[in-house]
Amino acid sequence: xxxxxxxxxxxxxxxxxxxxxxxxxxxxxxxxxxxxxxxxxxxxxxxxxxxxxxxxxxxxxxxxxxxxxxxxxxxxxxxxxxxxxxxxxxxxxxxxxxxxxxxxxxxxxxxxxxxxxxxxxxxxxxxxxxxxxxxxxxxxxxxxxxxxxxxxxxxxxxxxxxxxxxxxxxxxxxxxxxxxxxxxxxxxxxxxxxxxxxxxxxxxxxxxxxxxxxxxxxxxxxxxxxxxxxxxxxxxxxxxxxxxxxxxxxxxxxxxxxxxxxxxxxxxxxxxxxxxxxxxxxxxxxxxxxxxxxxxxxxxxxxxxxxxxxxxxxxxxxxxxxxxxxxxxxxxxxxxxxxxxxxxxxxxxxxxxxxxxxxxxxxxxxxxxxxxxxxxxxxxxxxxxxxxxxxxxxxxxxxxxxxxxxxxxxxxxxxxxxxxxxxxxxxxxxxxxxxxxxxxxxxxxxxxxxxxxxxxxxxxxxxxxxxxx
Ligand SMILES: *Cc1c(COP(=O)(O)O)cnc(C)c1O
Numbered sequence: 001x002x003x004x005x006x007x008x009x010x011x012x013x014x015x016x017x018x019x020x021x022x023x024x025x026x027x028x029x030x031x032x033x034x035x036x037x038x039x040x041x042x043x044x045x046x047x048x049x050x051x052x053x054x055x056x057x058x059x060x061x062x063x064x065x066x067x068x069x070x071x072x073x074x075x076x077x078x079x080x081x082x083x084x085x086x087x088x089x090x091x092x093x094x095x096x097x098x099x100x101x102x103x104x105x106x107x108x109x110x111x112x113x114x115x116x117x118x119x120x121x122x123x124x125x126x127x128x129x130x131x132x133x134x135x136x137x138x139x140x141x142x143x144x145x146x147x148x149x150x151x152x153x154x155x156x157x158x159x160x161x162x163x164x165x166x167x168x169x170x171x172x173x174x175x176x177x178x179x180x181x182x183x184x185x186x187x188x189x190x191x192x193x194x195x196x197x198x199x200x201x202x203x204x205x206x207x208x209x210x211x212x213x214x215x216x217x218x219x220x221x222x223x224x225x226x227x228x229x230x231x232x233x234x235x236x237x238x239x240x241x242x243x244x245x246x247x248x249x250x251x252x253x254x255x256x257x258x259x260x261x262x263x264x265x266x267x268x269x270x271x272x273x274x275x276x277x278x279x280x281x282x283x284x285x286x287x288x289x290x291x292x293x294x295x296x297x298x299x300x301x302x303x304x305x306x307x308x309x310x311x312x313x314x315x316x317x318x319x320x321x322x323x324x325x326x327x328x329x330x331x332x333x334x335x336x337x338x339x340x341x342x343x344x345x346x347x348x349x350x351x352x353x354x355x356x357x358x359x360x361x362x363x364x365x366x367x368x369x370x371x372x373x374x375x376x377x378x379x380x381x382x383x384x385x386x387x388x389x390x391x392x393x394x395x396x397x398x399x400x401x402x403x404x405x406x407x408x409x410x411x412x413x414x415x416x417x418x419x420x421x422x423x424x425x426x427x428x429x430x431x432x433x434x435x436x437x438x439x440x441x442x443x444x445x446x447x448x449x450x451x452x453x454x455x456x457x458x459x460x461x462x463x464x465x466x467x468x469x
Pocket of ligand 1: 151152153154224225226257258259260290291292301302396397
């Protein structure tokens with residue numbers, strides 16, 4: 001063991017052996033030393049536990065490639081680009097919406113220079129960041145007023161804290177949902193200082209349940225869009241119009257957390273069932289909240305739209321200071337919303353919308369193109385390729401029941417197991433996230449761009465290669 005310890009190279013020897021790599025990676029000296037020390041520590045540990053017992057493993061030819069991989073891993077950014085072949089358009093784990101070119105450019109402009117974030121250029125005096133996109137939101141939703149915060153969870157928190165603190169808000173038991181990442185509506189409510197008054201049962205809630213729960217403590221009635229699931233079978237829900245009438249008869253606001261929310265009606269594209277923000281407001285909701293980076297296809301944000309008196313109260317809530325958006329978000333959101341002024345333009349240029357509405361014929365053509373590219377590039381014997389009809393998902397809790405028809409490229413690895421290939425694909429540069437079904441990898445062109453195909457072919461080729469393990 002002492003022999004092995006002595007055979008380990010010094011930090012300086014490692015530094016000079018890795019000279020080229022460190023130069024290539026533009027690695028800061030102190031960080032490089034730190035990583036080399038960590039690497040040598042892990043080698044000592046392996047020697048101590050017996051995992052490293054063959055002196056040949058410490059030869060430069062064996063050890064230095066390991067060190068190089070360790071350095072590359074340690075020096076690369078934590079947040080990296082990945083290829084999404086899952087067919088889930090709004091994939092929360094993969095960063096939800098990809099922004100339109102116009103939104104990206106607006107965010108870059110805001111990031112790279114000073115801007116009138118809180119400066120009224122017309123008056124030459126202090127302005128408000130909250131008056132940058134509110135008019136656009138009003139004209140797109142028909143609301144009297146609007147406010148934007150960090151995300152929809154923050155929007156719900158601000159609404160409840162402003163309008164319901166110290167009182168009760170009535171919600172149906174069928175709508176006490178948990179959204180991915182353990183965001184639970186009841187927990188957010190508790191944080192706001194509003195007491196939750198649950199009514200009805202999981203599968204059935206009637207107008208009389210709401211009416212019977214209204215008391216002097218009631219501050220609002222609330223509806224939560226059951227984004228990611230549907231109750232089917234013996235089921236009853238109260239129509240929005242009826243709830244609005246009941247709330248207004250008692251002088252209470254009706255709040256609606258739309259979740260994903262949308263500004264366009266997607267039923268012409270075979271995506272029915274999600275009301276637009278405008279429809280919900282017209283039907284009588286006083287305040288609606290929705291995400292900026294779900295179906296809207298913009299940056300992470302929470303949009304609050306509704307009656308002026310309620311929005312005005314939120315503008316004066318001290319909590320808003322902690323929930324406000326930064327300049328890049330507001331710039332990207334404004335650019336995204338401007339595209340919506342012409343719905344055709346929005347569909348064509350907001351990637352989330354374009355992917356949601358891509359035709360089955362186009363997807364088939366693109367899947368064929370991807371398969372051709374793979375067939376040309378992959379050496380024989382690595383994988384069996386075929387096309388398969390299947391479904392993609394909108395994701396982000398939107399349109400949970402809608403199967404978007406697609407054509408998938410099915411890749412059956414021949415030299416490795418499917419699970420091993422899938423894991424290796426997560427370590428390529430860039431990583432490729434795939435679906436595994438019935439013992440094969442599935443690639444859905446819906447969430448890929450044509451210009452990404454060559455990169456996909458390259459990483460798939462390297463991941464499929466080698467011996468079966
Ligand atoms: C997604 C969602 C939220 C949370 O929105 P974020 O923008 O992720 O904070 C809240 N409510 C519902 C119903 C949702 O679908």
